[in-house]
Every structure is written in C-alpha cells, then in structure tokens.
Amino acid sequence: MKSIKIKYFSSLRDAAKKDQEILSIDSPKKASQIFDELNERYHFHLDKTYVKVAINETYRDWDTLLDGGETLVFIPPVAGG
Numbered sequence: 001m002k003s004i005k006i007k008y009f010s011s012l013r014d015a016a017k018k019d020q021e022i023l024s025i026d027s028p029k030k031a032s033q034i035f036d037e038l039n040e041r042y043h044f045h046l047d048k049t050y051v052k053v054a055i056n057e058t059y060r061d062w063d064t065l066l067d068g069g070e071t072l073v074f075i076p077p078v079a080g081g
Contacts, residue, residue, distance in 0.1 A: 002026075004022070004034070005021075006038070006072050008074060011046055017042075032063065050077055054072075055072055
C-alpha cells in the first residue's frame with residue numbers, strides 16, 4: 001500500500017476535525033475519487049465544484065491521478081473582509 005498526505009483548511013478542516021491525515025491507497029486514484037471518499041466519511045457540506053485542488057503545492061485538475069507519495073490539499077473558498 002502507498003500513502004497520500006491529505007491537508008484540510010477552513011470548513012473542510014472543521015468537518016474532518018483535523019488539519020491533516022495520511023490516507024493509504026492500494027491503486028492510483030483521481031483527486032475527485034479521494035475527495036468523494038472523504039466526503040462520505042466527514043460530510044463536508046461543500047460541493048467539490050467550489051473547492052480547489054493542489055498536489056505537491058501546485059494547483060491541479062480533479063482528474064489528476066495520485067499513486068502515492070503526494071501531498072493533496074483541498075482548498076475551500078475563503079471569505080475575507
């Protein structure tokens with residue numbers, strides 16, 4: 001098995017009740033598949049169409065395949081004032 005480091009921010013962090021975790025995968029998965037799995041677990045209350053994806057500190061597409069060793073960050077919209 002390989003692992004991916006997941007980082008959460010803002011409302012996603014609140015839903016997961018953690019700011020990061022290690023996820024084990026047995027085969028490559030798209031970023032969207034990983035988000036969907038985690039959403040089932042944590043009930044994010046935010047559709048992924050509003051969330052940006054970064055892999056290894058670079059914005060990427062939801063269809064990007066991860067095969068282990070990456071850092072995956074889900075970035076929700078941030079309100080400012």
